[in-house]
Amino acid sequence: AQKVTQAQTEISVVEKEDVTLDCVYETRDTTYYLFWYKQPPSGELVFLIRRNSFDEQNEISGRYSWNFQKSTSSFNFTITASQVVDSAVYFCALKEDNYGQNFVFGPGTRLSVLP
C-alpha cells in the first residue's frame, strides 16, 4: 500500500529564514511520481513541484528547491528566504504509474512565516 508521511505538523519561522519540509513515502512501485502542493487559506491546492522516481536530480526553482533521495524514500522541500505569503499548509503527494488521477497525500505541514 502507498503511504506518505509528513512528520512535521506545524513549523514557524521568521521571515527570510530558510525552511525545509520533510516528506517520507512508501510504495512498492518502481515507477512513481512525487508532488508538492500548497494550500493557502482560500482552500485550493496549488501545484509547486513534481519529480519522477527515475530522476533523482535535485533542482532549484526560484526560492524553491527539493531533495529527492530514493535510498531513504524521502522527498524534502525547501523554501529559501521565506516570506509571509508562504504561510500555508504544504502537502506532499505520491502517485502510481498509471493513467488514473488517484493521488495519495500526506497529512500536511502548516507553515507560519512571521514578519
Add this chain to the structure above:
Amino acid sequence: KAGVTQTPRYLIKTRGQQVTLSCSPISGHRSVSWYQQTPGQGLQFLFEYFSETQRNKGNFPGRFSGRQFSNSRSEMNVSTLELGDSALYLCASSLAQGNSNEKLFFGSGTQLSVL
C-alpha cells in the same frame, strides 16, 4: 483561462439529507477527481471520472457517487448524510493526455457542514 470552479462554496445540511456538489474543470481538461478533506483523515481520494466514466474509486461507501457529463463537468452526490461527512470537498481536473505524471488543478472546494 478560468480555473476549476466548484459550487456552492458553502453548504449546510442535516443528517439524512442528500447533497449534490458541482465542479466545472478547466477548459480542455478531461479528467475530474474528487477528494474529501477533514482534519482527522486529511485528503482522501473519492473517485475520478474520465470521458463520462468512473476510472478510479477510493474507499468510500456507496452513499458517495458521482458522474461526469459530456462537457467534462462533474457532480458528486452524497446520500443519507452523516455527521462525519462534514468536510471540504475538493475537485481537481487534469488534461488526461495519457501521461502518468500529470499534475492536478484544484478548485477552492465546497465546505459541507452536516448538522
